[in-house]
Amino acid sequence: MQEEKGTISIHTENIFPVIKKFLYSDNEIFLRELVSNAVDASQKLKRLSSLGQYSGEVGDLTIDVKLDEAAKTITISDNGIGMTAEEIKKYINQIAFSGATEFMEKFKEANDANEIIGRFGLGFYSAFMVADQVEIDTLSYQEGAEPAHWTCDGSTSYEIGSGVRSTRGTDVILHINEDSSEFLSQSKIQDILNKYAKFLPVAIRFGTKTNSEPDGEDEEGKPKYKSVEIDNIINNTNPAWTKSPSELSDQDYLDFYHELYPYSTDEPLFWIHLNVDYPFNLTGILYFPKIKNELELQRNKIKLYSRQVFITDEVKDIVPEFLMLLHGVIDSPDIPLNVSRSFLQADSNVKKINNYITKKVADKLQEIYKSDRKGFEEKWTDIGLFIKYGMLSDEKFAEKANEFCLLRNVDGNHFTIKEYYEKVKDLQVDKNGQIIYLYTSDKALQDGFIARAKQKEYDVLELDGPLDSHFTGYLEQKGGEKVQLKRIDSDVIDKLIQKDEQIELQLTADESKKVSEVFEKAIARADMKVEVDALHSDDLPVSVTLDEFMRRMKDMAKNGGGMGFYGTLPDNYKVTVNGNHPLVKKLIDADEAEANIIAKQAFDLALLSRGLLTGAELTAFVKRSVDMI
Secondary structure (H helix, E strand, C coil): CCCEEEECCCCCCCCHHHHHHHCHHHCCHHHHHHHHHHHHHHHHHHHHHHCCCCCCCCCCCCEEEEEECCCCEEEEEECCCCCCHHHHHHHHHCCCCCCHHHHHHHHHHCCCHHHHHHHHCCCHHHHHHCEEEEEEEEECCCCCCCCEEEEECCCCEEEEEECCCCCCEEEEEEEECHHHHHHHCHHHHHHHHHHHCCCCCCCEEEEEEEEEEEEEECCCCCEEEEEEEEEEECCCCCCHHHCCHHHCCHHHHHHHHHHHCCCCCCCCCEEEEEEECCCCCEEEEEEECCCCCCCCCCCCCEEEEECCEEEECCCCCCCCHHHHHCEEEEECCCCCCCCCHHHHHHCHHHHHHHHHHHHHHHHHHHHHHHHCHHHHHHCHHHHHHHHHHHHHHCHHHHHHHCCCCEEEECCCCEEEHHHHHHHHCCCCECCCCCEEEEEECCCCCCHHHHHHHHHCCCCEEECCCCCHHHHHHHHHHHHCCCEEEEECCCCCHHHHCCCCCCCCCCCCHHHHHHHHHHHHHHHCCCCEEEEEECCCCCCCCEEEEECHHHHHHHHHHHCCCCCHHHHHCCCCEEEEEECCCHHHHHHHHCCHHHHHHHHHHHHHHHHHHHCCCCHHHHHHHHHHHHHHC
């Protein structure tokens, strides 16, 4: 072949410095691009053979990635279809856009390397992010083809001539520049291949040539080392998501989970195998992990692939927000390898995929609930947060989830939303016809309030998760106008569910005023408002409560929702003094000093039951209690 020199068809200044400058932060993707090209070349050969357009032996299609630290080269070799000299000119020399002028105008709008490469077809040219010279040695599969060699030093000039390759396929040799010496590390290349090539459909072999093995001593007695080669296959060419569910056992799914997350010690609760070919192509496996009340730590565990090539684990535009808590793999050839955020946000297929995944997840949960409710209830602690998150953030999911979302009471019994309404609608109804759902956010701390409710045979829900301050509002909204939720410690029980029954206050107006003044003086706190009320004589003498509305607003603000200024407001507690309790009669008959001690002690006991008595106040209470004994 006659040697030829020429200029790559770019009609303005050298584009390679631009590529290096604007793609530098994502420079590791050069290896993904070149290995993916090698996979494409190998698969095209298999396709041609299956169509009868290639009659030779396909043979071993293993792709070799070789690192030579001494020579400062990385070589990607395949046994695919190869190229002729004319094909090199067509596919390599003519960059896949009309000219560099268009590139120079449009790259300013690009957000990342993926978007630039995806928009302008620069996959092969990503090699120049790390190399100051790139060579191609190739031999086409076509009968009578001659080997060709192409080289370029990062300028617009190239040389093409006869090659030395004697077997079908292509070698791409990168001469790594000084600024990119990090890529001459075996561990660095291994990490990149593990990230992008772990499940490629063609076997990838990584080989390292290094002067690392001792080989005696030189004439001066210094140790000598000889060059050794280490190589191994780094990928699983047939991962679980590419198989039919009928081919896989539960153990296969669990093994694949640990292949994806080798450092995970927890087993997934269950999984969904996705497989759809219309109106878009999608396969994958999504796993339900144990969430453990941690919303943020679980994210970015779903990996997005395109034809088994890893793209990203930031999939929030493909997967609904609440499904970001799941783990697993999604693979769609309809999503381009060099995908950009703007593409994901605008593409109609992405929206369809999003809706499909939501539906599949809802269907799977409903299926588990119907087929094994007991097992579903046992998993509720682990999946409840996920389901509530979905109901709060996705209306379509909520429509289905209403049928299997469970409410758990303090006795550990579970009810669907509809079942719970039927359970309490007759007993827990107030004088205005409102159906009151009582709930606790801390069963141990609010035990005294729960006990008072149980004395009246009321039921108490346990809503103690990070989303439950929002979920209470959802239950009120979906339960109808008559459903209202009240935390068990937001008032005394007779005020939480007010009946027509009237309890008479056994104090005169002057006595009630005196009691109020004694408690206000004993407490002396601006955030505590004293109120003398008529309660049953066997109710507590003093209760400290926080208004439901204000507390709920503060909780929502604390969790990043609602009106932020509520988080800056002080707590305004209500101190309810039971005017009918025998202790109050004792206080009225006591002198001023003793009345103050009685009031202070009764108030501190109420604080203690709420977990609000701490520090110096707790110390003083203990001393006072000892003195009284």
